[in-house]
Amino acid sequence: MSAQILDGVTVAAKLNEETAERCRHLTARGVRPGLAAVLVGDNPASRTYVAAKAKTCTRLGLYSEVIPLPTETTTDELLTRIATLNQRADIHGILVQMPLPPQIDTPTVIRAIDPDKDVDGFHPVNVGRLALKQEGFIPCTPAGVLALLEHYDIRLRGRRAVVLGRSTIVGLPLALLLLHRDATVTVCHSRTSDLAAVAHTADILVAAIGRTALVTGEFIRPGAVVVDVGINRLTTPDEVRRYFGDNPSRLAELDKKGYTLIGDVHPRQAADCAGYLTPVPGGVGPLTIAMLMRNTLLAAERACRP
Ligand code: NDP
Numbered sequence: 001m002s003a004q005i006l007d008g009v010t011v012a013a014k015l016n017e018e019t020a021e022r023c024r025h026l027t028a029r030g031v032r033p034g035l036a037a038v039l040v041g042d043n044p045a046s047r048t049y050v051a052a053k054a055k056t057c058t059r060l061g062l063y064s065e066v067i068p069l070p071t072e073t074t075t076d077e078l079l080t081r082i083a084t085l086n087q088r089a090d091i092h093g094i095l096v097q098m099p100l101p102p103q104i105d106t107p108t109v110i111r112a113i114d115p116d117k118d119v120d121g122f123h124p125v126n127v128g129r130l131a132l133k134q135e136g137f138i139p140c141t142p143a144g145v146l147a148l149l150e151h152y153d154i155r156l157r158g159r160r161a162v163v164l165g166r167s168t169i170v171g172l173p174l175a176l177l178l179l180h181r182d183a184t185v186t187v188c189h190s191r192t193s194d195l196a197a198v199a200h201t202a203d204i205l206v207a208a209i210g211r212t213a214l215v216t217g218e219f220i221r222p223g224a225v226v227v228d229v230g231i232n233r234l235t236t237p238d239e240v241r242r243y244f245g246d247n248p249s250r251l252a253e254l255d256k257k258g259y260t261l262i263g264d265v266h267p268r269q270a271a272d273c274a275g276y277l278t279p280v281p282g283g284v285g286p287l288t289i290a291m292l293m294r295n296t297l298l299a300a301e302r303a304c305r306p
Contacts, residue, residue: 003226003270003277008144011151012286019293020060026300027061033300034063035093035119035292036085040078040104041071046097053095056289062296063090075105079112086114092303093119093296116302119295122168130176137295142174144287145206145227146181152276154204154225157182162199164188164215164264165208170229174206195219207264213243217269226274229284230264243267 023033035057039050050066057064067081078096085094094117100106110118115125121137129136138146149156161183165171175187188198199205199219207215208229220226234240235258237251243262244250253260263280270277278284 002272003274006148006152006225006227006276006278006283008148008278008283008286011148012144012290014151015147015287015290016056016060016293019290019297022297022301023061026297026304029304031300031304032061032063032090033093033297034065034091035095035296036065036067036088036091038067038069038078038081038085038094038096040069040073040097041101043099046099050097053289053292056293057296060293062293065091071101072103073101074103075108078104078109082109082112086112086117091117092299093117093292095120095292117299119292119299121173121295127168127173130173133180137298138177138291139169139173140291140295141170141208141229141284141288142177143291143294144284145174145229146177147291148227148278148284148287149204149225154276156204158184159203160184160186160201161204161206162186162188162202163206163208164195164199165206165210165229167208170208171206174208178204209264211264212262213264213266215265215270217266217273220270220273222273223275224273225276226265226270226278227284228263228265228270228278228280230262231280231285232262232264233259234262235259 037050037053039046054064054066085091094113096109110122113123115123118126118137121139126136130138156178161178163171163175166187166189175185179185186198188195196219200221202224204225206227210230212232240250240254240260250260261281
């Protein structure tokens with residue numbers, strides 16, 4: 001069997017087109033959706049993520065503002081910035097790029113964001129709204145996974161879903177979303193015994209654990225839908241060959257950038273037995289930014305409701 005690829009790039013482009021259209025409509029009514037991204041410190045990965053988000057905002061017609069703050073910023077200083085953003089009418093979405101430096105009290109910072117501007121969906125109020133199926137903001141990666149499954153008409157009702165990972169950013173909200181769509185959901189974590197056997201029961205298997213290619217062929221029931229959320233780096237030719245064989249484009253990428261990305265799922269073994277598979281890169285990743293844009297648009301649309 002050779003798995004059908006769930007192409008996140010194409011689905012994200014379609015979602016982004018819709019977002020841009022709705023954004024034009026709202027802007028014509030005098031409200032341009034605006035996203036503020038607060039970046040504390042100089043973590044290179046965080047800088048790259050924030051830059052990518054700002055660039056997508058601009059491309060889709062949203063207003064974007066990046067607020068860089070020094071590494072030694074205190075919790076109080078950050079809270080003051082957030083309070084100002086909460087008050088600004090031109091900012092509909094606020095995101096604080098994670099991880100924050102260790103001196104900052106992250107839960108307090110998340111709680112300080114106005115829940116109606118919390119486009120990452122991390123505020124306890126939005127976590128509660130999601131649990132209760134109320135209108136709020138759904139974290140972008142799980143929302144993106146759902147959008148991808150919906151685009152490919154993958155049925156969830158009555159099917160067995162196994163989510164590997166229970167983080168508040170990915171695994172837990174995704175488990176809730178799948179449950180709300182009438183899947184029968186099992187959530188696994190680092191203390192789960194016989195992970196492969198549990199995973200093998202899944203019609204829909206989601207891997208969000210941050211462990212390079214831990215999900216091998218024995219985890220996957222033939223024909224299952226496999227969603228690989230993980231983003232890990234391979235940095236040596238031996239590693240690349242272990243997972244991708246003599247794939248020339250992967251080896252060339254390693255040569256050029258010093259790394260190539262891989263998920264939590266063994267790409268070749270999964271391609272052989274899954275029915276559907278998200279690639280890494282080009283699967284869930286593009287959907288995450290698309291859903292951030294969508295959440296910012298929703299925040300602006302909701303702010304103009306009578
Ligand atoms: P976390 O580290 O917050 O959570 C990892 C989860 O996996 C935890 O629940 C942990 O269990 C579980 N876990 C870790 N090791 C194992 C193991 N050996 N067996 C079973 N369970 C295990 O990670 P995130 O949820 O933030 O991210 C997960 C992955 O998704 C990462 O690779 C990250 O880079 C990627 N990611 C990708 C995004 C995208 O846009 N594509 C966005 C966000 C994340 P326990 O709770 O017991 O510790």
